[in-house]
Amino acid sequence: MKTPDTFSLWRNGEENESNSSASSSLMAVLATVLVVSIVFYFFRRTKNGAYLLPPGPRGLPLLGSLPFLRSDLHVYFAELARTYGPVMSLRLGAKLCVVLSSPEAVKEALRDQDVVFANRDVPMVGFVYSYGGKNLALAPYGPHWRMLRKVSARELFNPATIDSLSVPRQDEIRRMVEEIRGRQASP
Structure with a gap:
């Protein structure tokens, strides 16, 4: 040993x-x-003692307020509006949402501050399938988007173009109605 x-x-x-x-x-x-x-x-959330976000429920880390949402979402938002006011912030998972629940707040956001609220996040799937976010639906607000809107209004939505596409539109409506009738008995 x-x-x-x-x-x-x-x-x-x-x-x-x-x-x-x-x-x-x-x-x-x-x-x-x-x-x-x-x-x-x-x-x-604080900068110089002032809040950067509108008031709202705190929520859980990573989940936000998702576990607390109910099936009657409009009633839930009305209750939150009584507590936090007409403009509130709400975390849905990792996304921050601002909820407007009064006509005055919506009018302010969509009419008076429309340029500030015009842009939105482009989902990655939409980005890939939309020529890199360069189409009318997903392009950020700016000169490119305004040009696309003008071209669409002038070329696609004028009365002559709409009238020329009435026959294919009626054919598609007819096919859709037939397909719905064919599935009438199935759930």
């Missing part, structure tokens, strides 16, 4: 101490990162 010498015992003790000090320093770093993240999460 071999007995350990003093040097090997001293070395093993030193390794245990270094492992425990490394793990404690790692735990200290993780705790610091966690505390900083929590502080940033709660105070990120």
Whole structure:
């Protein structure tokens, strides 16, 4: 039976101490990162003491207010409007939504501030299938979109073009009605 010498015992003790000090320093770093993240999460909405977002329910991390939505969404939004006012922010998953629940707020957003609210996020699927977001439906508001709208109004939506496409339109309507009649008995 071999007995350990003093040097090997001293070395093993030193390794245990270094492992425990490394793990404690790692735990200290993780705790610091966690505390900083929590502080940033709660105070990120304030800038110079004023809120950057309209008031709204806090929601859960990552899920937002999705678990609290009900089937009667209009009633839920009316209750939130009584609590938070006509303009409120709502997190649906990772997306931030601003809900307008009064005619005055909608009028302000869509008529008076329309340029500010004209752009929207383009989904990646829409971006891929729409020539890189360059078509009329997904292009950002700007000179390119205004040019596309003018060309569409002049070339596609004028009375002569609409009249010339009346026969194919009637054929498609007829086919659609026949298909619906054919599926009348099926659920």
